[in-house]
Amino acid sequence: MFNREIESMPAEKMKELQLGRLKWSIRHAYDNVPLYKKKFDAAGFHPDQFKSFDDMKRIPFLTKQDMRDNYPFGLFAVPLSKVVRVHASSGTTGNATVVGLTKNDVNTFAEIVARSLASYGVSENDIVQNAYGYGLFTGGLGLHYGSEKLGALTIPMSGGNTPRQLMLMRDFGTTVLCSTPSYALNIADYIEHNMPGFDMKSLKLKIGVFGAEPWTEEMRKEIERRLKIDAYDIYGLSEVMGPGVSAECSEKHGLHVFEDFFYVEIIDPDTGEILPEGEKGEIVYTSLTKEAFPGIRYRSRDITMLYHDNCKCGRTLVKMDKVSGRSDDMLIIRGVNVFPSQIESVLMGFEGVEPHYQIVVDRKGSMDDIEVMVEINEKIFSDEIKIMSNLSKNIADRFRSALGINAKITLAEPHSIPRSEGKAVRVIDKRKI
Ligand code: DLL
Numbered sequence: 262m263f264n265r266e267i268e269s270m271p272a273e274k275m276k277e278l279q280l281g282r283l284k285w286s287i288r289h290a291y292d293n294v295p296l297y298k299k300k301f302d303a304a305g306f307h308p309d310q311f312k313s314f315d316d317m318k319r320i321p322f323l324t325k326q327d328m329r330d331n332y333p334f335g336l337f338a339v340p341l342s343k344v345v346r347v348h349a350s351s352g353t354t355g356n357a358t359v360v361g362l363t364k365n366d367v368n369t370f371a372e373i374v375a376r377s378l379a380s381y382g383v384s385e386n387d388i389v390q391n392a393y394g395y396g397l398f399t400g401g402l403g404l405h406y407g408s409e410k411l412g413a414l415t416i417p418m419s420g421g422n423t424p425r426q427l428m429l430m431r432d433f434g435t436t437v438l439c440s441t442p443s444y445a446l447n448i449a450d451y452i453e454h455n456m457p458g459f460d461m462k463s464l465k466l467k468i469g470v471f472g473a474e475p476w477t478e479e480m481r482k483e484i485e486r487r488l489k490i491d492a493y494d495i496y497g498l499s500e501v502m503g504p505g506v507s508a509e510c511s512e513k514h515g516l517h518v519f520e521d522f523f524y525v526e527i528i529d530p531d532t533g534e535i536l537p538e539g540e541k542g543e544i545v546y547t548s549l550t551k552e553a554f555p556g557i558r559y560r561s562r563d564i565t566m567l568y569h570d571n572c573k574c575g576r577t578l579v580k581m582d583k584v585s586g587r588s589d590d591m592l593i594i595r596g597v598n599v600f601p602s603q604i605e606s607v608l609m610g611f612e613g614v615e616p617h618y619q620i621v622v623d624r625k626g627s628m629d630d631i632e633v634m635v636e637i638n639e640k641i642f643s644d645e646i647k648i649m650s651n652l653s654k655n656i657a658d659r660f661r662s663a664l665g666i667n668a669k670i671t672l673a674e675p676h677s678i679p680r681s682e683g684k685a686v687r688v689i690d691k692r693k694i
Contacts, residue, residue: 262376262380262576268578276314279524283314283524283547287320289552290338293339304320323556324560336554343553346362347361363553370403377407380517380576381508385412387413391439392418403504420682423448430464431464440471441683441685443474443681446483448488466488468491471484473504477602480605494509495509500559507580511574515568516580525544525546525581528545539567562587562589564591565583565585594631595666599666604618618687619689622692631668633660637652637674639675657670
């Protein structure tokens with residue numbers, strides 16, 4: 262463990278630490294950010310009234326829209342002279358959301374990423390190739406600072422340029438790859454397609470640090486098989502910090518949340534009510550130490566659940582389930598709710614189907630139509646038409662029985678679905694265009 266004292270702290274002691282920090286953070290936001298003052302006042306809540314966790318429910322939520330409305334620096338709680346870095350989301354659907362960090366915040370960010378890497382077994386003896394995009398996105402700099410804090414040799418490669426990625430892996434003896442899971446598959450594809458006979462074991466790669474988008478257990482197995490590595494999940498969001506809000510451990514079963522920095526709640530996304538441990542809902546974050554950009558009850562839209570399971574790794578930190586999707590990514594097809602990750606799970610159960618797919622949703626009249634375009638491998642593609650039509654029929658049947666949706670299945674030829682270097686685009690929703 263990178264920070265044994267914190268990561269294995271008895272739950273009661275952690276609660277105490279959180280409560281003290283919550284009081285500070287709530288007051289910090291109220292005193293220094295006009296929007297929080299306005300919202301708290303309107304809800305009849307004052308930081309002095311905050312005495313116990315039970316008071317959380319009285320505090321209003323912060324939403325992405327609040328961030329957009331206060332673009333760019335309106336939610337900062339310190340003068341700009343104290344802010345040393347900003348990150349931002351791309352803002353394709355409105356104003357970008359901008360977050361700021363002070364020197365202390367930068368240290369916290371590095372700390373959580375160093376803890377995450379250590380929990381996958383990465384150490385100062387490793388050579389970490391960071392293929393997350395460097396720039397306003399938190400993936401590049403986030404992993405970079407954390408890996409350096411851990412003491413690992415860090416290669417600031419950024420995303421893309423697969424031949425060069427492979428060259429560096431070979432020449433520098435990379436042992437850890439950090440990238441989106443979809444880009445990791447892209448690399449596997451490239452090797453299989455362009456370097457026949459290449460032996461993965463000739464590389465020193467052993468660990469993958471994958472996140473920034475939802476990925477299923479099936480996808481994990483596929484990446485592990487093809488790249489001959491152990492693949493671990495890293496989760497986070499720029500509004501809260503970036504990668505390292507939570508991380509898997511050696512158990513590969515749930516992600517430990519770094520609770521000394523983030524207080525987490527699960528709410529019912531429709532009513533806003535707090536749900537007990539073990540129930541699925543939207544995860545809401547309150548920052549406990551952040552100076553530049555405090556987030557009080559930030560609604561993430563990510564769907565997961567929290568639980569404690571006496572993890573064998575020795576960490577006492579609460580766990581969250583692998584995030585299966587965002588409530589705003591959830592597709593409602595003729596009344597049936599379905600997440601892209603469920604579609605991925607079904608697809609990956611079929612032989613000959615590649616982990617590259619796109620979901621196109623359209624509206625014909627008043628009815629929603631869903632088409633799943635999925636790539637098949639060379640073998641199936643070159644087989645008789647009958648085998649292909651059987652495959653698409655079987656997939657359609659499975660969608661119907663497992664998910665309750667009628668989807669049109671289109672088998673796409675090998676290498677025809679666009680590849681990603683960062684987050685994969687899985688859904689094309691023509692209803693919104
Ligand atoms: O994606 C931070 C990050 C960078 C995480 C690198 C991990 C690795 P954003 O661009 O703000 O930040 O996007 C955050 O991406 O709310 C989730 O919906 C999704 N997401 C991030 N990590 C995971 C994950 C970065 N491991 C949004 N599993 C979040 C599922 C994830 N979804």
